[in-house]
Amino acid sequence: MRVVVLTGAGISAESGLSTFRDSGGLWEGHDPMQVATPEAFAADPDLVQRFYDERRAALARVRPNAAHDALVRLERALGDDLLVVTQNVDDLHERAGATRVHHIHGRLQSAWCTTCDERHEWDGPLGHGPPCPWCGQATLRPDIVWFGEIPYGMDLVEQALWDCDLFVSIGTSGVVYPAAAFVHSARGATLELNLEPSEGASAFAESRQGPATQLVPAWVDELLGEATRTSS
Ligand code: APR
Numbered sequence: 001m002r003v004v005v006l007t008g009a010g011i012s013a014e015s016g017l018s019t020f021r022d023s024g025g026l027w028e029g030h031d032p033m034q035v036a037t038p039e040a041f042a043a044d045p046d047l048v049q050r051f052y053d054e055r056r057a058a059l060a061r062v063r064p065n066a067a068h069d070a071l072v073r074l075e076r077a078l079g080d081d082l083l084v085v086t087q088n089v090d091d092l093h094e095r096a097g098a099t100r101v102h103h104i105h106g107r108l109q110s111a112w113c114t115t116c117d118e119r120h121e122w123d124g125p126l127g128h129g130p131p132c133p134w135c136g137q138a139t140l141r142p143d144i145v146w147f148g149e150i151p152y153g154m155d156l157v158e159q160a161l162w163d164c165d166l167f168v169s170i171g172t173s174g175v176v177y178p179a180a181a182f183v184h185s186a187r188g189a190t191l192e193l194n195l196e197p198s199e200g201a202s203a204f205a206e207s208r209q210g211p212a213t214q215l216v217p218a219w220v221d222e223l224l225g226e227a228t229r230t231s232s
Pocket of ligand 1: 007008009010011013014019020021022025087088105170171172173174175176193194195196197198210211212213
């Protein structure tokens with residue numbers, strides 16, 4: 001059973017990280033065109049750096065939840081037959097113990113030098129213009145895929161969707177592409193787990209509503225239960 005799981009901000013909501021489009025979400029307090037585009041970074045780098053410095057600092061105050069943990073249990077059972085493709089830039093999947101995670105929108109804890117093109121693991125702020133550890137230039141930007149930029153590793157993702165037996169989408173509103181179109185590329189069965197039906201809910205064979213910390217562990221139990229039954 002080859003499984004591809006897509007996660008969005010909803011899987012980290014119960015850990016205390018804001019989503020983007022829910023009430024009280026990040027895009028209520030910030031104009032995405034002012035903080036999440038290359039044009040915005042060129043126009044006002046301090047504003048953009050401050051936005052991501054605050055989000056990077058917030059990571060230290062939260063921890064993975066039962067939904068992240070359940071996907072690690074699934075990884076332990078499926079091994080290489082599981083791929084988690086996340087739109088999230090937080091590290092909660094990895095902190096839960098996940099190893100088969102691909103961040104299509106980048107990571108908060110990575111800094112990208114626009115002079116030497118090197119990327120560096122980064123936990124602290126970038127707002128004060130620290131020098132690149134490689135070339136020394138003060139040209140580090142958040143390693144985040146902004147609106148208008150190309151998500152990372154799309155060939156790998158498209159291949160995994162083509163090969164998968166089951167595609168599951170967790171905690172995403174289904175309004176941002178290309179992730180919102182993955183359900184159409186997935187050749188296997190499709191399932192949505194979300195607090196409310198997403199924009200693309202009708203494209204899924206099944207859509208379940210509820211908090212991720214309840215839906216995901218229950219679904220993993222079900223899948224592993226089925227796997228145990230069919231293998232015995
Ligand atoms: N459990 C399950 N789902 C939840 C929970 C929860 N506890 N809380 C919220 N949700 C659902 C909401 O119903 C919503 O459908 O998670 C979804 C969050 O949607 P968005 O805020 O739009 O986040 P996401 O879909 O990840 O955004 C996609 O947009 O802003 C860009 O690059 C950014 O990666 C992001 C992309």
